[in-house]
Amino acid sequence: MTDAANQQPADAPGAPDAEVIALAGKLFDAARAGETDTLAAYVDAGAPANLTNDRGDTLLMLAAYHGHAATVEALLARGADPNRANDRGQTPLAGAVFKGAEDVLTVLLDGGADPTAGTPNAVDTARMFGKNELVARFETR
Numbered sequence: 001m002t003d004a005a006n007q008q009p010a011d012a013p014g015a016p017d018a019e020v021i022a023l024a025g026k027l028f029d030a031a032r033a034g035e036t037d038t039l040a041a042y043v044d045a046g047a048p049a050n051l052t053n054d055r056g057d058t059l060l061m062l063a064a065y066h067g068h069a070a071t072v073e074a075l076l077a078r079g080a081d082p083n084r085a086n087d088r089g090q091t092p093l094a095g096a097v098f099k100g101a102e103d104v105l106t107v108l109l110d111g112g113a114d115p116t117a118g119t120p121n122a123v124d125t126a127r128m129f130g131k132n133e134l135v136a137r138f139e140t141r
Contacts, residue, residue: 027051031059031075034068039075049080056087064092069103076111083112089119097125097134105134115141 027047030038039059043049052058060080063071072092076082085091093113096104109115115122115138126134 023047024051024053027059028053028057028062031062031068031071032066034063034066034071036068036071036074039063039071040078043075043078049075049078050084052084052086056085058084058086058092060084061086061090061092061095064101064104064108065095065099067096067099067101067104069101069107072104073107073111076107082108083114083117085118091118091122093122094118094120094125097122097131098129100131109141 023042027039027042028051029035030042043059050058050060053062057065058080060072060075060082061084063075082093083091091113093105093108093115096108113122120128123135123138126132126138
């Protein structure tokens with residue numbers, strides 16, 4: 001049996017225990033669901049703001065992709081990196097462009113997200129989907 005978080009045998013020395021894996025799963029689910037208060041409390045208590053799953057998705061990426069602007073804002077305020085790409089090279093901003101989440105886009109841009117970070121980046125993603133108003137918005141930054 002392997003640990004999905006880091007692909008080690010679950011009983012290998014240094015492998016996270018079942019409780020840690022369950023907590024990480026709870027945090028990723030909270031990010032997807034937009035449970036801002038839950039995530040804020042855990043990060044304030046010491047959970048990493050840039051916690052990453054086995055696909056390289058951070059809590060911020062999951063919150064952004066699922067359209068939770070308040071959760072994105074809370075994570076950014078706690079040090080989450082707005083430009084951290086997942087294993088496919090996608091950033092939270094590119095995910096928000098893909099999903100069409102205007103409020104999330106605004107929060108990410110205000111939080112320092114770079115429209116040219118990642119592959120494809122947010123500018124390229126906007127062009128790909130014919131979102132010319134976003135391309136113009138990104139180019140004026």
